[in-house]
Amino acid sequence: MAAPKRQVPGVPTQTGTGLVEKATSVVQSFAPINKIHQHLCAFHFYADDMTRQVEAHHFCAHQNEEMRQCLIFDSPAPDARLIGIEYIISENLFLTLPDAEKRLWHTHEYEVKSGVLFMPGAPGQVQRQDLEKVSKTYGKTIHFWQVDKGDNLPLGLPQVMMALTRDGQLEESLAKGKTTPLTLLHFFIF
Amino acid sequence: MASSDRSGGAVPGAGEGMPPGKPTTLGQKVLDKGAQMMQSLKPVKRFHQHALLLRSMLMTWLAKLRPTLRHSSQPGFPPYIITDRIFKTLPAEEQRLWHSHAYEIKSGLWASSQVPEMVYKPDLENMVKTYGMFWCTWCTSTKDITSGCVNLGMVMPGFVQRRDHKHGISTPDLKETRLIEIPEPEWINPNADYWKQHGKGFTIDVVLAEMKLKSTISMNIVCLAYVGFLFLLFHGVIGRCKHDQISSPISDK
Numbered sequence: 001m002a003a004p005k006r007q008v009p010g011v012p013t014q015t016g017t018g019l020v021e022k023a024t025s026v027v028q029s030f031a032p033i034n035k036i037h038q039h040l041c042a043f044h045f046y047a048d049d050m051t052r053q054v055e056a057h058h059f060c061a062h063q064n065e066e067m068r069q070c071l072i073f074d075s076p077a078p079d080a081r082l083i084g085i086e087y088i089i090s091e092n093l094f095l096t097l098p099d100a101e102k103r104l105w106h107t108h109e110y111e112v113k114s115g116v117l118f119m120p121g122a123p124g125q126v127q128r129q130d131l132e133k134v135s136k137t138y139g140k141t142i143h144f145w146q147v148d149k150g151d152n153l154p155l156g157l158p159q160v161m162m163a164l165t166r167d168g169q170l171e172e173s174l175a176k177g178k179t180t181p182l183t184l185l186h187f188f189i190f
Numbered sequence: 191m192a193s194s195d196r197s198g199g200a201v202p203g204a205g206e207g208m209p210p211g212k213p214t215t216l217g218q219k220v221l222d223k224g225a226q227m228m229q230s231l232k233p234v235k236r237f238h239q240h241a242l243l244l245r246s247m248l249m250t251w252l253a254k255l256r257p258t259l260r261h262s263s264q265p266g267f268p269p270y271i272i273t274d275r276i277f278k279t280l281p282a283e284e285q286r287l288w289h290s291h292a293y294e295i296k297s298g299l300w301a302s303s304q305v306p307e308m309v310y311k312p313d314l315e316n317m318v319k320t321y322g323m324f325w326c327t328w329c330t331s332t333k334d335i336t337s338g339c340v341n342l343g344m345v346m347p348g349f350v351q352r353r354d355h356k357h358g359i360s361t362p363d364l365k366e367t368r369l370i371e372i373p374e375p376e377w378i379n380p381n382a383d384y385w386k387q388h389g390k391g392f393t394i395d396v397v398l399a400e401m402k403l404k405s406t407i408s409m410n411i412v413c414l415a416y417v418g419f420l421f422l423l424f425h426g427v428i429g430r431c432k433h434d435q436i437s438s439p440i441s442d443k
Contacts (some may be wrong), residue, residue, distance in 0.1 A: 009276055010272075010273065010275075010276060028303055028305060029303065029438075033234060036231060037222040037223070038222060038225045038226070038229065039225070039227040039231055047401075048399045048402065050401065050402060050404045051402050051403075057233070059231060059234045062214050062218060064209065064211040064212060065215050066210070066211030066212055067209045067210075073233040075233075076232060077233070078232045078233065078235070078236055080232070080233040082233070083328060090211065091210075093209075093210060095359040103396075104396065109250050119225060119229065120229065121228050122215065122224070122225045122229055123228055126221055129217075130225065133214070133218075140324070142223070142327055144270070153270075153272065153276070153280070154252060154323070155284050156284070156371060157287075158325050158327075158394070160396060168402055171404070176433040
């Protein structure tokens with residue numbers, strides 16, 4: 001379940017620091033960053049615990065037609081926390097992987113067809129065409145910041161993450177902000 | 191690789207310096223442009239600084255959430271950078287996963303691409319006191335698709351000349367100026383740079399484990415059982431109240 005967002009510790013950016021940032025951002029090359037062209041929103045769960053689910057905002061760039069690499073943030077806001085990364089490859093590339101490697105990857109078909117995975121703000125035609133490709137790909141996701149535990153810093157070890165594969169797996173409270181079935185029953189009885 | 195995982199290695203089509211796969215088609219580029227025009231991409235637009243770090247020729251782009259916390263955008267080596275003040279608040283077992291930056295900066299190994307040193311110097315004076323943690327998720331030195339597990343990244347020697355030639359900088363010159371102009375931190379936390387004190391590094395492995403599943407069927411059974419219990423309890427209480435009323439010596443006659 002999504003934990004309430006806690007403030008990242010530390011003092012606000014000072015003027016001098018901001019000026020250096022402005023200078024560097026103007027003269028330096030940001031080619032790999034500028035390649036990031038796409039925002040995908042979906043949910044991940046921890047590979048050993050499906051009950052721990054996290055909203056994942058992917059910002060992706062194509063390396064080629066068959067491979068994308070994505071930075072994963074916990075929201076689409078400017079102060080979003082970088083919580084992980086995902087690599088996305090075509091089925092052709094997936095089939096070339098050793099079996100031991102394949103185990104770390106997940107499918108995208110259900111996420112796309114169920115609508116759980118979508119592209120916020122993108123025109124419908126663009127979404128349909130690109131997500132049709134995404135539905136046939138495989139992803140490998142590693143998270144570094146366990147925001148669902150309420151960590152306000154990236155603590156602990158990297159976590160292999162997995163994606164939804166059928167109806168009934170997604171935490172309803174995460175998807176729709178409703179109360180759980182048990183609390184609804186309490187309300188009904190009392 | 192530091193990890194005990196041995197599932198890595200080149201896959202067919204690798205070896206040309208890029209991941210295997212067909213070149214991006216014109217159609218895909220059009221889709222990408224369409225998405226990019228309509229989507230905001232705000233978290234990515236915060237990346238403001240390009241630093242050249244010698245961790246297997248790592249280049250990293252930094253975004254700042256706070257001056258006390260930065261994160262990087264290099265898929266394959268996502269690091270985090272925190273100030274010494276924040277580092278002190280971490281538990282000792284967490285601190286072991288982090289490394290100091292003082293040596294990298296003082297020695298010139300940490301350089302800024304295309305930015306004059308005098309512009310970059312104020313930031314270096316802050317950075318020299320920070321601590322970083324980064325994880326290698328793609329062993330690009332083997333030129334394969336990201337495979338295998340994750341490795342805790344540390345500085346690797348042997349790339350100085352290649353880096354300097356490629357980016358038009360001189361690490362020895364940077365070292366000479368920084369030795370004088372960038373103050374040494376007063377203290378480097380001994381829990382960082384764990385390998386230096388203990389002569390041992392870290393590996394992590396993926397192991398099979400019992401998985402906690404979200405089962406709607408079992409949840410429904412639990413809910414029904416609970417409702418049933420409450421129902422019986424409620425009726426049991428009401429029934430007892432009625433019985434007590436009937437058997438009371440007080441009569442309404």
